Amino acid sequence: HTTPLLRSLHWLPVAARIRFKILRWNGTILPHTAPRTLRPSSTAHPVPPPLKVRGRHSSRLSTVFSGGMKFPSRSEQHKRFQTINCVTFPLSISVLEQPLLKPDEWSYCDHFWTDKRDPQGNASISGFEVLLQKQLKGKQMQKEMAEFVRERIKIEDEYAKGLLRLSQVPLAAQEEGTLGEAWAQVKKSLADEAEVHLKFSSKLHSEVEKPLLTFRDSFKKDMKKFDHSITDLRKQLAGCYTAVEKARKALAERQKDLDLKTLQLETKLSTKVEEEIRKARRKSTQAGDELMRCVDLYNQAQSKWFEEMVTTSLELERLEVERIEMIRQHLCQYTTLRHETDMFNQSTMQPVDHLLHTVDPAKDRELWVKEHMTGSVRPVNMEI
Amino acid sequence: HTTPLLRSLHWLPVAARIRFKILRWNGTILPHTAPRTLRPSSTAHPVPPPLKVRGRHSSRLSTVFSGGMKFPSRSEQHKRFQTINCVTFPLSISVLEQPLLKPDEWSYCDHFWTDKRDPQGNASISGFEVLLQKQLKGKQMQKEMAEFVRERIKIEDEYAKGLLRLSQVPLAAQEEGTLGEAWAQVKKSLADEAEVHLKFSSKLHSEVEKPLLTFRDSFKKDMKKFDHSITDLRKQLAGCYTAVEKARKALAERQKDLDLKTLQLETKLSTKVEEEIRKARRKSTQAGDELMRCVDLYNQAQSKWFEEMVTTSLELERLEVERIEMIRQHLCQYTTLRHETDMFNQSTMQPVDHLLHTVDPAKDRELWVKEHMTGSVRPVNMEI
Numbered sequence: 001h002t003t004p005l006l007r008s009l010h011w012l013p014v015a016a017r018i019r020f021k022i023l024r025w026n027g028t029i030l031p032h033t034a035p036r037t038l039r040p041s042s043t044a045h046p047v048p049p050p051l052k053v054r055g056r057h058s059s060r061l062s063t064v065f066s067g068g069m070k071f072p073s074r075s076e077q078h079k080r081f082q083t084i085n086c087v088t089f090p091l092s093i094s095v096l097e098q099p100l101l102k103p104d105e106w107s108y109c110d111h112f113w114t115d116k117r118d119p120q121g122n123a124s125i126s127g128f129e130v131l132l133q134k135q136l137k138g139k140q141m142q143k144e145m146a147e148f149v150r151e152r153i154k155i156e157d158e159y160a161k162g163l164l165r166l167s168q169v170p171l172a173a174q175e176e177g178t179l180g181e182a183w184a185q186v187k188k189s190l191a192d193e194a195e196v197h198l199k200f201s202s203k204l205h206s207e208v209e210k211p212l213l214t215f216r217d218s219f220k221k222d223m224k225k226f227d228h229s230i231t232d233l234r235k236q237l238a239g240c241y242t243a244v245e246k247a248r249k250a251l252a253e254r255q256k257d258l259d260l261k262t263l264q265l266e267t268k269l270s271t272k273v274e275e276e277i278r279k280a281r282r283k284s285t286q287a288g289d290e291l292m293r294c295v296d297l298y299n300q301a302q303s304k305w306f307e308e309m310v311t312t313s314l315e316l317e318r319l320e321v322e323r324i325e326m327i328r329q330h331l332c333q334y335t336t337l338r339h340e341t342d343m344f345n346q347s348t349m350q351p352v353d354h355l356l357h358t359v360d361p362a363k364d365r366e367l368w369v370k371e372h373m374t375g376s377v378r379p380v381n382m383e384i
Numbered sequence: 385h386t387t388p389l390l391r392s393l394h395w396l397p398v399a400a401r402i403r404f405k406i407l408r409w410n411g412t413i414l415p416h417t418a419p420r421t422l423r424p425s426s427t428a429h430p431v432p433p434p435l436k437v438r439g440r441h442s443s444r445l446s447t448v449f450s451g452g453m454k455f456p457s458r459s460e461q462h463k464r465f466q467t468i469n470c471v472t473f474p475l476s477i478s479v480l481e482q483p484l485l486k487p488d489e490w491s492y493c494d495h496f497w498t499d500k501r502d503p504q505g506n507a508s509i510s511g512f513e514v515l516l517q518k519q520l521k522g523k524q525m526q527k528e529m530a531e532f533v534r535e536r537i538k539i540e541d542e543y544a545k546g547l548l549r550l551s552q553v554p555l556a557a558q559e560e561g562t563l564g565e566a567w568a569q570v571k572k573s574l575a576d577e578a579e580v581h582l583k584f585s586s587k588l589h590s591e592v593e594k595p596l597l598t599f600r601d602s603f604k605k606d607m608k609k610f611d612h613s614i615t616d617l618r619k620q621l622a623g624c625y626t627a628v629e630k631a632r633k634a635l636a637e638r639q640k641d642l643d644l645k646t647l648q649l650e651t652k653l654s655t656k657v658e659e660e661i662r663k664a665r666r667k668s669t670q671a672g673d674e675l676m677r678c679v680d681l682y683n684q685a686q687s688k689w690f691e692e693m694v695t696t697s698l699e700l701e702r703l704e705v706e707r708i709e710m711i712r713q714h715l716c717q718y719t720t721l722r723h724e725t726d727m728f729n730q731s732t733m734q735p736v737d738h739l740l741h742t743v744d745p746a747k748d749r750e751l752w753v754k755e756h757m758t759g760s761v762r763p764v765n766m767e768i
Contacts, residue, residue, distance in 0.1 A: 080767075081764065081766065081767070083766070087763045088763055088764055088765070088766045089761050089762075089763055089764065090761065090764050098760075098761065098762055100760065101762075105746070105749075106746075106749050106750040106753040106754070107749075107753075108749075108753070110760055111753050111757035111758070111759070111760045112757065112758050112759070113758065113759045113760065113761060113762050113763060114758045114759025114761070115758065116758045127758040127759065130756055130758055134752065134756070137558065141556045141558065141559045141567075142556075144555040144556035145555070145556045145559075145567065147555055148550070148553070148555040148556060148571070151550050151553070151555075152550060152574070155543065155546040155547060155550060158542070158543075158546065159539065159542075159543045159546075162539040162542065162543075163539060166532070166535050166536060166539060169532070169535070171528040171529070171531055171532040171535075172525045172526075172528035172529045172532060174521065174525065175525045175529075179708050179711060179712065182712070182715060183529065183711075183715070186715055186718065187532070190536070244766065291768055292768060295766050295767070295768050298766055299765045299766055302763055302765070302766070303765075306762070306763060317749065320745065320749065321745040321746075321749075324563050324743065324745040324748060325745060327563060327567075328563065328566070328740055328743040331566060331567070331570055331736075331740055332737075332740050334570070335733045335736050335737050335740065338729075338730075338733050339730060339733060342726040342727075342729045342730045343726075345722075345726050346722075346723060346726045349719045349722050349723060352715075352719050353716075353719050356712055356715055356716050356719065359708065359712045361704065361705040361708040361709060362489070362490075362705075364708060365489075365490050365491075365492075365701065365704065365705075366490040368518065369490040369491075369492070369495050370490070372514055372518070373495035373496065374495070374496050374497065374498045374499065374500045374511040374514055375495070375496070375497045375498025375511065376482075376484065376494055376495045376497065377473050377474065377482065377497060377498070378473075378482055378485075378497055378690070379471045379472055379473055379497060379686055379690060380465065380472055380473065380474050381472070381683045381686070381687075382465065382467070382472045382628065382679050382682055382683055382686070383464075383465070383679070384675055384676060384679050
């Protein structure tokens with residue numbers, strides 16, 4: 001079912017196509033999050049560029065960032081962007097300009113972009129970490145539910161053991177006749193009940209407890225993989241950010257040097273100074289190219305991280321839906337088994353009810369008298 | 385409802401009328417067992433005289449014993465009767481002549497007349513003792529059933545305790561959203577189940593165990609009363625039998641003496657001998673009167689015992705029917721309570737089923753994201 005969409009994406013690298021597949025949600029592909037080809041020579045452009053234009057604000061964002069090859073001053077730049085923990089965000093004025101990737105869905109991919117200062121205010125944790133903790137907590141909840149079911153199993157086993165033991169106790173075993181039969185069935189019914197509860201406990205194990213625990217295994221592995229992947233990309237992004245800052249500082253120094261040289265030329269015009277100015281300008285241009293290259297690499301790294309954040313958070317979202325559905329399904333199985341148990345339990349009473357209705361004191365007397373009678377000849381008066 | 389029948393019996397002594405009341409069975413009175421007025425001068429007559437003539441054999445029994453004032457010889461008497469443990473029975477030839485008091489009912493009053501040699505062959509136990517042992521065993525069975533129910537109550541209490549405890553364990557208590565609500569209801573349902581089982585156990589106690597035990601109290605008292613009464617009458621009968629034997633021996637001696645005197649008169653006729661013969665004849669007649677009086681007392685005692693045997697064995701029979709009906713009724717109550725328990729148990733699942741059907745992963749995500757979102761502004765490309 002993925003072919004028609006993926007075919008039109010044949011130009012994407014394989015890894016990107018795999019990610020694209022993950023992004024399919026309820027049959028629709030999110031064009032916003034489609035990985036972009038990054039031209040090494042390109043200047044700043046927003047991540048992600050909205051491929052599909054929606055609403056009246058939709059085109060303003062791209063207009064803002066379509067300034068071409070002009071280098072804005074740092075103060076000018078700082079009005080439009082801010083970099084927090086190496087991630088570059090637009091300033092608050094442009095927040096309303098970004099339509100949500102999945103509006104009205106409260107999707108993980110839309111609401112966890114910022115890092116979160118932890119309650120102690122020391123370190124900060126990433127939005128992805130918040131998602132990951134949710135998953136781990138979900139895993140823990142599922143584990144605890146399985147544990148709860150295991151405890152229930154123990155209670156059922158104990159109950160069944162008690163019923164079975166009592167069913168075999170020889171109390172009133174010498175009751176006779178039809179009443180004796182009914183009584184024996186009352187006792188036997190406890191063994192039947194015990195069997196019903198053992199069956200319940202056995203099915204609880206195989207159909208509720210075990211599935212809740214086995215699902216968890218692949219889940220754990222996946223979480224680790226996601227965690228490593230996002231952490232690595234975030235580290236790369238930090239490395240690129242450091243390189244950008246270094247290149248920016250180098251460029252500033254080169255420009256300062258060029259300005260100094262130009263000032264020197266005004267007071268003392270000489271070919272030597274002209275030569276030095278040409279040299280300083282070349283170095284400044286080189287530093288500018290280096291900064292452009294670093295920014296480009298930074299943007300590539302941020303784009304990669306962004307891409308991975310979207311795909312992974314959607315995957316986590318999918319896994320959480322799966323988890324909830326799975327738990328719901330197994331809790332439904334639990335109630336089904338409980339219902340079955342009550343019904344099977346009722347059926348253990350049927351033979352008892354039947355025999356109780358055939359209890360007959362006259363019949364019981366006949367059986368007993370036939371066995372124990374001492375003599376039917378009545379005494380008569382003595383004659384002298 | 386007893387008046388019309390008892391009114392026609394106004395000539396009976398009060399005690400006899402009370403006994404007569406006991407004898408009423410299924411609305412009919414057994415005329416065979418009606419107490420008879422015993423004339424002190426009467427000779428041997430069968431116990432009981434069938435007041436109501438039934439079938440072709442019915443009148444033959446009374447014909448056999450209507451020999452009037454004639455004294456049969458012991459050898460002649462021994463052909464028709466035998467006395468076993470002081471009770472006088474007709475010989476086997478006349479067994480077929482006795483119709484059962486309650487034919488086709490296997491009534492206790494018809495089949496426990498003879499004493500029974502115990503398996504060791506030492507002492508013998510009376511038929512009444514056999515009936516009494518049956519009652520005591522029945523009492524024991526009932527007690528054991530109550531004990532069985534008490535054990536069941538313990539098992540239910542233990543089960544309920546386990547369910548309640550587990551229901552309060554904080555496993556997966558942090559599960560959130562609609563799934564969290566459904567899970568909380570799953571846990572709560574265990575407390576509901578516990579309540580159902582506690583109610584079952586409480587009703588088992590008040591509606592099954594207790595009635596089985598309280599009934600037994602008056603039963604025990606009655607048994608003692610019956611036992612004493614029959615034992616006393618049997619002792620009196622034995623006393624009368626000893627008196628009869630003594631009187632019979634005395635009469636034989638007097639007759640031997642008379643015979644000796646009469647023989648003396650044949651060889652030596654004198655007024656002195658004639659006087660002695662007259663004296664011996666008077667003493668012999670007195671001894672005959674004494675024997676008649678003793679036999680009469682014996683027959684009175686046997687009749688009293690017979691009467692008490694019939695009334696008491698019918699009472700025991702009634703009590704046994706009552707016991708069986710009572711046990712049957714309470715075992716039916718047990719199955720009713722079991723059915724109720726299963727149904728109430730099923731109803732504990734209804735709110736769980738309802739909440740499980742409203743579990744919604746999208747809703748849960750919305751709730752969670754609203755609470756934990758870190759930032760919805762997406763990163764953008766850095767510009768130089």
